[in-house]
Amino acid sequence: MSISATHPLAVLSRIAAALLGGYAFTFGFAALAIAGLSTAGVDFHEAEHGTLLLAFLVFLLAFLWSFAARSLARIWLVLAGGGATMTSAAWLLQSHLLS
Amino acid sequence: MAEPSWVWTLAAVLSTVAGFGWLALAMAVHWQQVHGSGVPPRRALRALGGVALLASALCCAMADRASMAVLVWLMLLAGTAPLIAFTLAWRPQLLRLLWPWGGRRSSPA
Amino acid sequence: MFQTFRQSMSWLHTWFGLTLGYVLMVCFFFGALSVFDREIDRWALPDTRFPAQPAPSFDSVLKPIYAQLKPHPVDLAATQARVVGAIPDPNTLPMSSLYYYTTHRDPVLAIGAEFDIPNKPQDASDEHQHVHGWATLDPRTGSFLREGQLKLGSEFFYPMHYSLHLNWMNLGYWVVGLAALVMLAALVSGVVIHKKIFREFFTFRPWKRTQRSSLDLHNLSGVAGLPFHFFFAFTGLVIFASIYLPLAETLLKPLHKQHEVMEAAHTGLAHEPAGVAAPLASVDAMVAEAKRRWAARDMPGEVGYLYINHLGDKNGYVSIFRAGNDQVALVGQGVHFEASSGRVIREDPPPSAVMRVNEFLTGLHLQHFRHWLLRWLYVVGGLLGCVCIATGFIFFVEKRKAQHAKRGSMGSRVVDALAVAAVPGMVIAAVSMLVANRLLPGDMAGKGEWEQNAFWVAWALSFVHAALRNRAVAQAHISPAWREQCLALAALAIAAVGLNWFSTGDHLFKTVFTHTYWPVAGLDLALLAAAAIAGFAARQLAGYARRAAPATAHAPTLSDAEVQHG
Numbered sequence: 001m002s003i004s005a006t007h008p009l010a011v012l013s014r015i016a017a018a019l020l021g022g023y024a025f026t027f028g029f030a031a032l033a034i035a036g037l038s039t040a041g042v043d044f045h046e047a048e049h050g051t052l053l054l055a056f057l058v059f060l061l062a063f064l065w066s067f068a069a070r071s072l073a074r075i076w077l078v079l080a081g082g083g084a085t086m087t088s089a090a091w092l093l094q095s096h097l098l099s
Numbered sequence: 100m101a102e103p104s105w106v107w108t109l110a111a112v113l114s115t116v117a118g119f120g121w122l123a124l125a126m127a128v129h130w131q132q133v134h135g136s137g138v139p140p141r142r143a144l145r146a147l148g149g150v151a152l153l154a155s156a157l158c159c160a161m162a163d164r165a166s167m168a169v170l171v172w173l174m175l176l177a178g179t180a181p182l183i184a185f186t187l188a189w190r191p192q193l194l195r196l197l198w199p200w201g202g203r204r205s206s207p208a
Numbered sequence: 209m210f211q212t213f214r215q216s217m218s219w220l221h222t223w224f225g226l227t228l229g230y231v232l233m234v235c236f237f238f239g240a241l242s243v244f245d246r247e248i249d250r251w252a253l254p255d256t257r258f259p260a261q262p263a264p265s266f267d268s269v270l271k272p273i274y275a276q277l278k279p280h281p282v283d284l285a286a287t288q289a290r291v292v293g294a295i296p297d298p299n300t301l302p303m304s305s306l307y308y309y310t311t312h313r314d315p316v317l318a319i320g321a322e323f324d325i326p327n328k329p330q331d332a333s334d335e336h337q338h339v340h341g342w343a344t345l346d347p348r349t350g351s352f353l354r355e356g357q358l359k360l361g362s363e364f365f366y367p368m369h370y371s372l373h374l375n376w377m378n379l380g381y382w383v384v385g386l387a388a389l390v391m392l393a394a395l396v397s398g399v400v401i402h403k404k405i406f407r408e409f410f411t412f413r414p415w416k417r418t419q420r421s422s423l424d425l426h427n428l429s430g431v432a433g434l435p436f437h438f439f440f441a442f443t444g445l446v447i448f449a450s451i452y453l454p455l456a457e458t459l460l461k462p463l464h465k466q467h468e469v470m471e472a473a474h475t476g477l478a479h480e481p482a483g484v485a486a487p488l489a490s491v492d493a494m495v496a497e498a499k500r501r502w503a504a505r506d507m508p509g510e511v512g513y514l515y516i517n518h519l520g521d522k523n524g525y526v527s528i529f530r531a532g533n534d535q536v537a538l539v540g541q542g543v544h545f546e547a548s549s550g551r552v553i554r555e556d557p558p559p560s561a562v563m564r565v566n567e568f569l570t571g572l573h574l575q576h577f578r579h580w581l582l583r584w585l586y587v588v589g590g591l592l593g594c595v596c597i598a599t600g601f602i603f604f605v606e607k608r609k610a611q612h613a614k615r616g617s618m619g620s621r622v623v624d625a626l627a628v629a630a631v632p633g634m635v636i637a638a639v640s641m642l643v644a645n646r647l648l649p650g651d652m653a654g655k656g657e658w659e660q661n662a663f664w665v666a667w668a669l670s671f672v673h674a675a676l677r678n679r680a681v682a683q684a685h686i687s688p689a690w691r692e693q694c695l696a697l698a699a700l701a702i703a704a705v706g707l708n709w710f711s712t713g714d715h716l717f718k719t720v721f722t723h724t725y726w727p728v729a730g731l732d733l734a735l736l737a738a739a740a741i742a743g744f745a746a747r748q749l750a751g752y753a754r755r756a757a758p759a760t761a762h763a764p765t766l767s768d769a770e771v772q773h774g
Contacts, residue, residue, distance in 0.1 A: 027453060044463060045471075046563065048455070056446065059389060067217070068216050087459065094460060098462055098466060112581075129410060167534075170582060171581065171582050173435050174589060177589055177592065
């Protein structure tokens, strides 16, 4: 088949990016969305339930994208980097909201 | 809990079966499985099929409250499509009941 | 890594489908059984074969029963491991909250309670300072059901489909969650790689080669069941969202706590006890008032869930929820009362749009509504899921076995053995459990444990048998294990129906006609249907084997293989 330059390590890294990176991204997305909506005055549980509905679709898209995208580095950067950034932002937002 | 709701449900089941049956007959491959030869009156069968599926949705809506009706209708579609496929595979002549006129007809597609 | 989007989706579909397909088989099959979990319970516990009952009077029947309820030894041991110092005598622990839950399909009533403990937690952030007690009772007499009996449907098959009974660190939940995500990805990628979704919507050609007909069936079941498969995988994730994304318990815990305090102030339902003793007013009167309010809102109904918090305290309250027999949401329309006076504190307003969507999505999966056609259609949907995955395995093997045979690779043999264990083997395991249930004496100590052993041993035997018997696959033939296990399944299923008859006297003529009792009749009929399908499949497979035999003179066909393995 036309799987070019598929070193087993590259395949493993891609699978790890799809699962772990995708999870980190989803976690960050959900945290930021809940914190953001709470800041905007939405009831916490409503923000939580609404966000968690979307979160699994976000995970699905991230997962599919990890296999469709070309650059492995970019996948890791967007998913893990984005996840970490959004998680930190959610934390800051929460501290701000509770202070 | 109104008792005659089962009548509507039954009507929904029957019109889903008929609807998918007509939609299948509108395809040349399946038409030939059922009638042996000829070309299906595609437009008429498709229209019939579409109307029957719409009717089944309405029957579901009459039988249950809207949120339940959506589920019943979608699950009826899911359950009926394989039923038609298996009928086509093993007992295709049964689908003649839905459209007995065929074989020699060759209406324009 | 791939030239085109379609290739990437095809790779993902094949390999993730293959690795997690086995888990998905379990989810779909035991999920389909869970639609009738209460009915399977009735079959397995003949003492409970009586019609569904509404919850009995709290004041006269249930109140004294709750007084006898004690912390459950299992939870006592689990809690002991989390706290500092020994938990005091469980008979002295005060009950702080209680509940019961029932549906229109439950003859027996599930009750439970939380007991306060004085111990400090080992982990300071652990706020769960309770021990749980639970029991099942016969609401007609108020007596507890015998301990150690396993409700095969609701306590074994049902948890199997979402936790695999792998409870260590919630491992099973995570594996199933991953499988659900992969199911969603497999559906999307399947739609991408399938070229003729509409043109082949009704296509099934059993007369073609196995590789082609299995792909037909894979596409047919996948496309027809697509909305069902998508929504069940998705809502399964949503139901356990707080396990998979535990934000409110981790990162956002401070925000969550603040909200809980604010919400308690808003609803008037106290978050903490007051520390002042108070009596409990008539709960029956509160139930009557809740029912009156539901009827006034033009939605009369029965109690589905009743919960009393802060028992014996001035801040105590009673929450009564309406059973969702006629709606998708499980329960709703809660009315809350002050426990000491019976005064209405609050009537829940209609849920917001987000909450309604959430209730709809979780409710459509958990399905506690009264709609028998829809229940059976769910079973059909679950079985379509199994067909989709199983035909995926068969297609994988059929596509590669000739190649593998040439190269001497073991790949397709391994996949085939696993597929046999996942298809007939899994059903054999479930039916073996039913057979064990009827063979073992009802008053046997630890009966439930033995039933579970029967399940796992039968499943393991199926795999061993499949692995030993599938040498034919290495010669690019169908493994005889498929046919043999289909026959075993047919025999076991008929045995289960027969054993039910001999051990309880409930034969089909009685449960269908003279003393109609559909929960038991339904399972007996389903077992007979399973036997018929398995027998038909075995005949078809024998036909294939005979036709394949003359073509290749000395490949180990059925008879050869039988000689070799005795």
